[in-house]
Amino acid sequence: xxxxxxxxxxxxxxxxxxxxxxxxxxxxxxxxxxxxxxxxxxxxxxxxxxxxxxxxxxxxxxxxxxxxxxxxxxxxxxxxxxxxxxxxxxxxxxxxxxxxxxxxxxxxxxxxxxxxxxxxxxxxxxxxxxxxxxxxxxxxxxxxxxxxxxxxxxxxxxxxxxxxxxxxxxxxxxxxxxxxxxxxxxxxxxxxxxxxxx
Amino acid sequence: xxxxxxxxxxxxxxxxxxxxxxxxxxxxxxxxxxxxxxxxxxxxxxxxxxxxxxxxxxxxxxxxxxxxxxxxxxxxxxxxxxxxxxxxxxxxxxxxxxxxxxxxxxxxxxxxxxxxxxxxxxxxxxxxxxxxxxxxxxxxxxxxxxxxxxxxxxxxxxxxxxxxxxxxxxxxxxxxxxxxxxxxxxxxxxxxxxxxxx
Numbered sequence: 041x042x043x044x045x046x047x048x049x050x051x052x053x054x055x056x057x058x059x060x061x062x063x064x065x066x067x068x069x070x071x072x073x074x075x076x077x078x079x080x081x082x083x084x085x086x087x088x089x090x091x092x093x094x095x096x097x098x099x100x101x102x103x104x105x106x107x108x109x110x111x112x113x114x115x116x117x118x119x120x121x122x123x124x125x126x127x128x129x130x131x132x133x134x135x136x137x138x139x140x141x142x143x144x145x146x147x148x149x150x151x152x153x154x155x156x157x158x159x160x161x162x163x164x165x166x167x168x169x170x171x172x173x174x175x176x177x178x179x180x181x182x183x184x185x186x187x188x189x190x191x192x193x194x195x196x197x198x199x200x201x202x203x204x205x206x207x208x209x210x211x212x213x214x215x216x217x218x219x220x221x222x223x224x225x226x227x228x229x230x231x232x233x234x235x236x237x238x
Numbered sequence: 239x240x241x242x243x244x245x246x247x248x249x250x251x252x253x254x255x256x257x258x259x260x261x262x263x264x265x266x267x268x269x270x271x272x273x274x275x276x277x278x279x280x281x282x283x284x285x286x287x288x289x290x291x292x293x294x295x296x297x298x299x300x301x302x303x304x305x306x307x308x309x310x311x312x313x314x315x316x317x318x319x320x321x322x323x324x325x326x327x328x329x330x331x332x333x334x335x336x337x338x339x340x341x342x343x344x345x346x347x348x349x350x351x352x353x354x355x356x357x358x359x360x361x362x363x364x365x366x367x368x369x370x371x372x373x374x375x376x377x378x379x380x381x382x383x384x385x386x387x388x389x390x391x392x393x394x395x396x397x398x399x400x401x402x403x404x405x406x407x408x409x410x411x412x413x414x415x416x417x418x419x420x421x422x423x424x425x426x427x428x429x430x431x432x433x434x435x436x
Contacts, residue, residue, distance in 0.1 A: 041382070062260035063383065140379070147354065147373070156345065159376070169378040175345070176373030178361055181338070184239070185261065 042066045043171060044132055045142040047094065048204035049083040051186045052174060053144035054233040057092060058189060059173035060142060067142075069094040072128045074104040076208045082232065083203035089235045103127050107205075108212050111223050117209065118151045124205045125152030133166035142171040148179055191234045202232055240264045241369060242330055243340040245292070246402035247281040249384045250372060251342035252431040255290060256387060257371035258340060265340075267292040270326045272302045274406050280430065281401035287433045301325050305403075306410050309421050315407065316349045322403045323350030331364035340369040346377060389432040400430055 043060050047053045047069035060067045069092045071083040080096045087094035107120035114120070125143075132141050145153055154162065154170075163170050174182060186192065210220040241258050245251045245267035258265045267290045269281040278294045285292035305318035312318070323341075330339050343351055352360065352368075361368050372380060384390065408418040 059257075059261060063257060064386070147357070159345070163376055163378070169376055169382075171376075171379050172374030174374065176370030178357070178367055178369075180361070180367040181369050184367075188262070 041140070042068060043140040043142045044068050044070050044135075044138050046128065046132070046144070047071050047083050047087060047092075048144075049086040049202060049232050050144070050204065051190055051192050051231045051233055052146060052182070054086070054090065054190060055182060055186050056142060056144035056173040057090070060171065063173075065140070067092055070097050070132060071095075071203050072097050072099055072124070072205065073203075074099055074101050074208050074212075076101065076104065077211055079201075079203050079207040081203070082201045086233050086235075090233070097128065097132055099124075099128060099131055104208060104212055107209060108216065108218075111209065111213065112218060115223060117206070117223055120209065121205055122151045122153070124209075126154070126158075129154070129162055129170070130166070133162060133168045133170075138168060140169045140171060142173065144174055145172050146174045146179075146182065147177060189237055191237055193232045193234050194229050195232075196229055202230060204230075206230075239338070240266060241338040241340050242266050242268050242333075242336050244326065244330070244342070245269050245281050245285060245290075246342075247284040247400060247430050248342070248402065249388055249390050249429045249431050250344060250380070252284070252288065252388060253380060253384050254340060254342035254371040255288070258369065261371075263338070265290055268295050268330060269293075269401050270295050270297055270322070270403065271401075272297055272299050272406050272410075274299065274302070275409055277399075277401050277405040279401070280399045284431050284433075288431070295326065295330055297322075297326060297329055302406060302410055305407060306414065306416075309407065309411065310416060313421060315404070315421055318407065319403055320349045320351070322407075324352070324356075327352070327360055327368070328364070331360060331366045331368075336366060338367045338369060340371065342372055343370050344372045344377075344380065345375060387435055389435055391430045391432050392427050393430075394427055400428060402428075 111120040
């Protein structure tokens with residue numbers, strides 16, 4: 041039973057991957073990339089440290105361009121991140137070998153997040169199961185499990201070597217002459233998992 | 239790390255208990271009872287077959303009376319079941335030794351179900367973590383896991399030896415001269431776990 045699980049190298053997607061393994065699934069990690077930066081390599085490195093299979097899913101640059109337009113128009117990144125995640129889920133779910141897809145979205149997340157009708161629509165349109173191991177967990181539970189399991193590095197978004205959508209979105213905005221700090225929150229700490237705790 | 243997990247002996251609450259165990263928690267199963275029938279004994283029996291600790295949480299009969307009134311007034315049991323479950327969560331969360339509570343509610347359930355503000359309010363008011371292992375799983379995933387794990391008996395609600403809220407609610411209505419079949423759906427198949435598959 042293989043699950044293709046979206047992976048950024050952060051603690052949420054790492055915890056979700058661990059739970060899937062504990063549930064008996066064979067987990068293959070998938071990192072989204074637009075071919076602009078090789079930022080997927082940080083997720084690959086963490087995946088190897090944790091002992092997971094890992095692949096890169098390349099999405100068309102047009103999706104990143106459209107997301108950047110949305111972020112500039114809105115003045116914040118929420119709709120852009122949501123848009124990229126929905127496109128990524130659809131791209132992964134449409135691959136012929138994929139029967140189960142998963143991500144690390146949480147109960148308390150605002151974006152990216154699929155509400156019930158969208159989650160069901162994704163499953164029905166692509167005939168896949170969509171599994172979100174963290175959806176029923178609050179921040180206390182996620183904190184106690186990640187602290188038990190992982191060595192985590194926490195830095196501000198701008199500094200961290202990460203593999204999530206934000207990295208290429210920030211780079212793309214900067215290339216277009218737009219300061220990402222006018223769009224993303226100033227103090228935005230993010231985490232990267234460095235390995236198992238024991 | 240002990241979790242107190244609501245348990246009816248059905249496949250959803252059994253699957254949720256198994257996932258909690260796989261996540262590294264010590265699971266203590268809790269079955270609600272109003273002291274009217276000894277229907278908790280079916281959950282106890284299944285809990286023993288699966289190797290879990292089990293306790294009965296007695297709730298005041300007034301809660302069942304009020305739920306019965308709601309069911310009669312509405313002509314369907316949804317609000318009554320929701321009401322009992324919220325009272326049960328609060329009663330369990332308020333016990334001094336309880337730090338984490340859990341149940342088998344699913345993504346696709348309508349009742350009982352706590353929306354995000356209610357879930358957060360429960361956690362904040364009683365300083366507990368509320369864990370719902372099945373919330374991020376769709377019916378396909380739940381089916382594939384329960385088929386792999388459990389021997390399950392499926393019968394109509396009226397026949398099954400079960401331990402959920404419905405059993406005492408139906409009995410109480412009948413005692414009050416009300417036919418439960420005027421309130422509960424006619425064909426309502428429910429499951430009881432009989433043991434591990436292997």
